[in-house]
Amino acid sequence: MPTAYLTRIVEFTATHRFPDTPEFAGATDDSPASCRRAWRWTACASRRVPISTPNTAGKRSGRMRADSAVVEEWPVWLEVNGEPAVTWMCTPDQLEELVVGWLHGEGYIASLDDLVQLRPCAPDLGFWADVKPDRLAQVKGENRKRVLASGCGAVATMLADPDAMAHSAPLRGDPPPPDVLRVLFKQLFAAGARYNETGGIHAAALTDGTTLLFHAEDIGRHNAVDKVIGAAVLARTKVVGRGLLVTGRISAELAFKAARAGLAWVATPSVRSTLAVTIADRSGMVLVGRAVSGTPHVHKHEE
Numbered sequence: 118m119p120t121a122y123l124t125r126i127v128e129f130t131a132t133h134r135f136p137d138t139p140e141f142a143g144a145t146d147d148s149p150a151s152c153r154r155a156w157r158w159t160a161c162a163s164r165r166v167p168i169s170t171p172n173t174a175g176k177r178s179g180r181m182r183a184d185s186a187v188v189e190e191w192p193v194w195l196e197v198n199g200e201p202a203v204t205w206m207c208t209p210d211q212l213e214e215l216v217v218g219w220l221h222g223e224g225y226i227a228s229l230d231d232l233v234q235l236r237p238c239a240p241d242l243g244f245w246a247d248v249k250p251d252r253l254a255q256v257k258g259e260n261r262k263r264v265l266a267s268g269c270g271a272v273a274t275m276l277a278d279p280d281a282m283a284h285s286a287p288l289r290g291d292p293p294p295p296d297v298l299r300v301l302f303k304q305l306f307a308a309g310a311r312y313n314e315t316g317g318i319h320a321a322a323l324t325d326g327t328t329l330l331f332h333a334e335d336i337g338r339h340n341a342v343d344k345v346i347g348a349a350v351l352a353r354t355k356v357v358g359r360g361l362l363v364t365g366r367i368s369a370e371l372a373f374k375a376a377r378a379g380l381a382w383v384a385t386p387s388v389r390s391t392l393a394v395t396i397a398d399r400s401g402m403v404l405v406g407r408a409v410s411g412t413p414h415v416h417k418h419e420e
Contacts, residue, residue, distance in 0.1 A: 186315045186316060186317060187315060187317075188208065188311060188315050188317055188318050188336050189208050189209055189336070190206055190207070190208070190336050191206070191207065191208075191209040191242055192204050192205070192206055192242065193205045193207055193209065193212060193215070193242040193243060193244075194241075194242070194243040194244070195216055195219070195243065195244050195245075195246060196243075196244070196245050196246065197220070197225060197246050197247075197248060197253065198246075198247055198248060198250075198253050199245075202246075203219065205219075205337070205340060206336070206337065207335055207336060207337055207340045208311070208318065208334060208335040208336050208337075208340070209242060211333050211344045211347075211348065212237075212242070212244070213235065213237075213244075213347070213351065214333065214343070214344040214345070214347035214348040214351060215335075215340055215343050215344050215347060216235060216244050216246060216347065217229070217232065217235070217347035217350050217351055218342070218343030218344055218345070218346040218347025218348070218350065219343045219347070220232065220246060220248065220347075221343075221346055221347065221350055221377070221378065222342075222343060222346065222373075222374040222377055222378070223256065224252070224255065224256050224259075224377070225246075225248045225252055225253065225256055226248055226249075226252060226350070227252070228350065228353075229350055229351065229353060231248055231249050231252050232246065232247075232248055233247040233248060233249060234246070234247040235247075285398070285399060285401075285418075286399060286400050286401035287401050288381075288401045288403065288417065288418075288419070289358060289379070289380070289381035289382070289400075289401045289402060289403075290358055290360075290381030290382065290403070291381070291382065291403060291417075292326070292360055292381075292382040292384055292403055292405050292415070293326045293327070293360075295408075295411075295413050297326070297327070298384055298405065298408045298409070298413065299408070299409050301322075301324055301328075301329065301362060302362060302384075302386060302408060302409050304322075304328075304329050305320055305322050305329065305332065305362050305364070306320070306364075308320075308322075308329065308332045309332075309334055310334070311334045312334060312364075318334050318335065318336055319334065319335055319336070319337065319338035319340075319341045319363070319364050319365050320332065320333065320334045320335075320341055320362075320363075320364045321333055321335075321338070321341035321342045321344070321345045321361065321362060321363045321364070322345060322361070322362045323345045323346070323348075323349055323356070323359050323360070323361060324359065324360045324361070324362060325359060325360070326360055329362075330349065330354065330359070331344075331345040331348040331349055331352075331354075332345065333345045333348065338363060338364065338365035338371065339370055339371060339374070341363070341364075342361065342363060342371055342374050342375070343374070345361070346374065346378050356378050356379060356380065357378070357379030357380075358379065358380075358381050359380055359381065360380065360381060360382045360383070360384065361375050361380050361382070361383045361384070362383075362384055362385075362408075363383065363384070363385045364385065364386065364387070365385065365387055366385060366387040366388050366389065366390065367383055367385050367387070367388070367389040367390065367393045367404055367406070368390045368392075368393055369390060369392035369393050369396060371383065371393065372389075372390075372392075372393035372394075372396040372397055372400075372402070372404070373396055375402060376396055376397070376400035376402055380402065381402065381403065382402060382403040382404070382405065383397075383402060383403075383404055383405070384404075384405035384406075384408040384413075385405070385406060385408055386407065386408055386409045386410075387406065387407075388406045388407070388414075389404045389406045389414075389416065394416055397416065397418065398418035401418075403415065403416065403417045404416045
């Protein structure tokens with residue numbers, strides 16, 4: 118298990134105890150019984166192994182080497198109010214940020230005040246989250262179905278049905294000029310320790326248009342976005358009106374996460390998908406493709 122995760126476990130368990138309920142009678146946060154309870158369809162993590170080889174950060178300098186081009190990938194589960202919610206395949210750091218960002222993006226929380234409790238399972242990579250009952254009822258009331266998205270995950274059906282969204286919204290704000298965007302992306306790539314080590318990982322950053330506020334890397338680009346939004350929510354820092362930098366294409370699920378968070382614009386060195394453009398048009402976001410080129414592709418919907 119990653120050392121950084123174990124360090125955070127100590128911080129969490131110092132102040133959070135196991136629920137005093139019949140199903141947890143006699144259990145402790147680090148007991149195998151508790152982990153089997155939390156992840157009902159598998160054995161405890163003490164008998165599981167990582168999907169790929171460990172992180173090789175710090176073992177080279179200079180150019181990437183073929184024998185070091187590997188990234189960590191671990192399953193991490195989440196229960197929300199006692200029910201299994203999701204299992205991510207992800208890079209195992211900034212996991213609290215990942216959980217909070219995902220809860221925010223799925224509508225379980227609007228702010229940190231909606232998160233009643235978040236506790237990790239000590240021997241396993243997993244979390245129990247408790248949110249306010251009215252927020253949970255709101256999510257369940259949407260009767261969501263899941264679709265397999267292009268961004269390596271399942272998302273709400275509304276992404277496959279643009280007519281389910283509002284048809285227009287005023288613009289939320291403009292991205293910075295192209296030369297500033299290129300500087301911001303240069304900072305983003307420079308901050309990526311795993312990217313510089315392997316060249317095979319995604320990154321995201323929340324920005325105010327002049328500097329990077331929060332940065333994250335992950336094997337999944339949607340996870341990286343959840344991590345930076347989660348970091349801002351945990352820090353009680355303003356998210357609405359900010360910009361988002363991503364290293365992969367802007368697909369529908371990324372555009373929807375950004376729209377729900379109230380972001381003004383999203384930029385990428387890559388391209389945008391057609392459904393991402395539709396979501397941006399209806400939410401008032403600006404999308405910037407080929408952002409590090411001499412001629413960025415700026416999509417701004419104006420009535």
